[in-house]
Amino acid sequence: DIVMTQSPDSLAVSLGERATINCKSSQSVLYSSNSKNYLAWFQQKPGQPPKLLIYWASTRESGVPDRFSGSGSGTDFTLTISSLQAEDVAVYYCQQYYTTPLTFGGGTKVEIK
Amino acid sequence: EVQLVESGGDLVQPGRSLRLSCTASGFTFGDYAMGWVRQAPGKGLEWVGFIRSKAYDETTEYATSVKGRFTISRDDSKSIAYLQMNSLKTEDTALYYCTRDQQLDSWGQGTLVTVSS
Numbered sequence: 001d002i003v004m005t006q007s008p009d010s011l012a013v014s015l016g017e018r019a020t021i022n023c024k025s026s027q028s029v030l031y032s033s034n035s036k037n038y039l040a041w042f043q044q045k046p047g048q049p050p051k052l053l054i055y056w057a058s059t060r061e062s063g064v065p066d067r068f069s070g071s072g073s074g075t076d077f078t079l080t081i082s083s084l085q086a087e088d089v090a091v092y093y094c095q096q097y098y099t100t101p102l103t104f105g106g107g108t109k110v111e112i113k
Numbered sequence: 114e115v116q117l118v119e120s121g122g123d124l125v126q127p128g129r130s131l132r133l134s135c136t137a138s139g140f141t142f143g144d145y146a147m148g149w150v151r152q153a154p155g156k157g158l159e160w161v162g163f164i165r166s167k168a169y170d171e172t173t174e175y176a177t178s179v180k181g182r183f184t185i186s187r188d189d190s191k192s193i194a195y196l197q198m199n200s201l202k203t204e205d206t207a208l209y210y211c212t213r214d215q216q217l218d219s220w221g222q223g224t225l226v227t228v229s230s
Contacts, residue, residue: 040216049210049220050158093158097215100174102160
């Protein structure tokens with residue numbers, strides 16, 4: 001199984017400041033035949049189901065604000081919130097869909113400082 | 114608008130069975146893989162499995178933790194996906210989400226399964 005490791009477990013960021021979440025996979029999720037990274041990011045607010053934010057490591061889902069961006073390739077990925085807003089308080093998960101079993105990172109809780 | 118509505122969650126004893134349903138609307142159900150992800154109380158997300166579309170022979174994939182006990186099926190005529198759970202264990206207690214596609218691009222609100230004696 002591909003193990004997804006997120007860091008940090010939690011972080012507190014001031015409103016308007018940048019938040020950065022890291023995700024590392026135990027093996028590459030880059031599919032060489034199409035040069036796509038099979039990596040997604042989800043946001044889960046309290047009491048709500050997860051919401052897909054980013055897929056193919058860097059493609060924003062429709063309707064997701066452009067302050068959210070994804071980067072990285074192979075085994076190392078980053079989710080960046082460029083200017084944290086109050087509504088961004090949530091737990092963020094990375095997930096690989098390169099192969100089954102699909103696996104998630106342990107989650108990163110983002111709070112306001 | 115894509116909508117996924119789960120139902121069937123309940124309190125059951127260990128060793129018993131339960132079937133969850135996911136009723137979909139707002140998209141061509143038969144064109145998509147459908148799956149399930151669960152979340153134990155206060156914990157992270159765990160993929161359970163999915164079923165591919167008819168175009169891919171409705172083949173299924175499962176997490177190791179549920180393989181042989183859980184079965185996913187679908188009825189494209191009714192736009193419903195099912196999760197049949199047998200030999201339930203206390204560690205299966207979770208909120209079960211229905212998901213669309215292997216990219217998990219849509220989620221339902223979840224249905225709660227509690228396994229306890």
